[in-house]
Amino acid sequence: MGIKQVADYAGVSIATVSRVLNKSANVSEVKRKKVLDAVKTLGYRPNDLARGLRNMPTSTIGVIIPDITNPFFPSVIRGAGDILHEADITPMIYNSDGNIDIEIEQIKTLISKRVDGLLFMHSEESKRVIDLIESANMPVVFLDRVEDGRFASVKSDNYGGMKIIMDYAYSLGHRDYWYIGGESKVSSARERLQAVFDFERDHSDISIKYASTTFSYEGGLWAFELLKKKFSIPTIIICGNDLIAFGAIDACLKNKLRVPYDISVTGFDDGFLAAHYNPPLTTVAQSPYDLGATGAKLLLEFISGKRKRAVTRVLPIRLIIRQSTTQL
Structure with a gap:
């Protein structure tokens, strides 16, 4: 049970649910009642990890993807966004157009903004990028990519x-x-x-x-x-x-x-x-939504100190048979 299910049940946005639960902004009495009724009906209990993250320095996370026009990537962002909204954290989303020089500039920008962590789907493997991330001493989770064991990652099989x-x-x-x-x-x-x-x-x-x-x-x-x-x-x-x-x-x-x-x-x-x-x-x-959501959860564990060592999570896949193939 997550904040998304509460929002769907109440017919409001995830942000509205977050505001009601965190008492962080004014919400109309009608919407407040819908959220609280949904919480009671569904038996929702706020995530302890998320509550422990509310005192993060900036409450922002950087997200870099290579191609926003590829239908795969918006679903990744949606999955990550739902988890981050539940933790009352704002994602800062950047599209690199698959250009490594742009990625480097975007990482530098995110470092200057003191984001609390980074979800990163790079366009190519580069020592320049890895050295920059290491020098920032910032929690990073790679999405759909696996590096050399120094960083956590989430990928499909x-x-x-x-x-x-x-x-x-x-x-x-x-x-x-x-x-x-x-x-x-x-x-x-x-x-x-x-x-x-x-x-x-x-x-x-x-x-x-x-x-x-x-x-x-x-x-x-x-x-x-x-x-x-x-x-x-x-x-x-x-x-x-x-x-x-x-x-x-x-x-x-x-x-x-x-x-x-x-x-x-x-x-x-x-x-x-x-x-x-x-x-x-x-x-x-494969599930790009689960890819983003799992990556965000893993990143929050690093930021909160719950997890220290890098890990690679492998998500399951399944064969879908349709009409583009046939028996010879």
């Missing part, structure tokens, strides 16, 4: 998710693959790629051709055309995320290939559009 997709494709009879993955400068892309490498090693009867691109629709279009110039069309395209898969599907259509009748396509994410694309996308479901 990237390796396991891609292994499930490969197993499923193989069970359908596919032996000729293209793999279009994200750029290796981030750990999530490398983990998914490693699962494909290992699958190829363990199955001598398959052929896989590889391309690396950005985690974007345009990346899927570009990589398809690149592979088409070099290799014959496969029976299935395995994609590193849903956006790449959408680009690959449209590239297939432009080349008069029907999905899934002439070629199958898979993704990774299961964002909102996956079920509504044409055709609906077979993919791996």
Whole structure:
């Protein structure tokens, strides 16, 4: 039971619930009564950790993401935001456009504003960034990224998710693959790629051709055309995320290939559009909301002193089978 459920039940915002419980601002009597009634009905008890954080120096948290236009990231922010609102903490959200120089400037800005911690989803691994964060002596949790053990992180089971997709494709009879993955400068892309490498090693009867691109629709279009110039069309395209898969599907259509009748396509994410694309996308479901929420909870544990040592939390995934794949 969390503050979000109280807000939904009372028909008010999370901020309003927080104000009523913390007595931190004026709230109308009508809304106050709705919140208190909801608290009583639901049996909600305020989070002890959150209450212990109200004397933080600035009560602000920095959040840096690489691409606000990617549907994955707003859900991450929503998950983190709900947890931070419950603790009466304000997130300061920055979009880096996948530019490491911008990320460095944003981190410097957040340090100057004396934020109490940072949720960070970097665009690429960089010693400059790591050295800057270490010098700030500030609690940091990496989201969907894993560093070298010095920092806490929360990620989905990237390796396991891609292994499930490969197993499923193989069970359908596919032996000729293209793999279009994200750029290796981030750990999530490398983990998914490693699962494909290992699958190829363990199955001598398959052929896989590889391309690396950005985690974007345009990346899927570009990589398809690149592979088409070099290799014959496969029976299935395995994609590193849903956006790449959408680009690959449209590239297939432009080349008069029907999905899934002439070629199958898979993704990774299961964002909102996956079920509504044409055709609906077979993919791996991960929860960006849980990614953000778990990261925020973990960061608050570090800030409060409840946790000292870095830890990596791995969130579960599941296979979603739709109409973009078919049996050979």
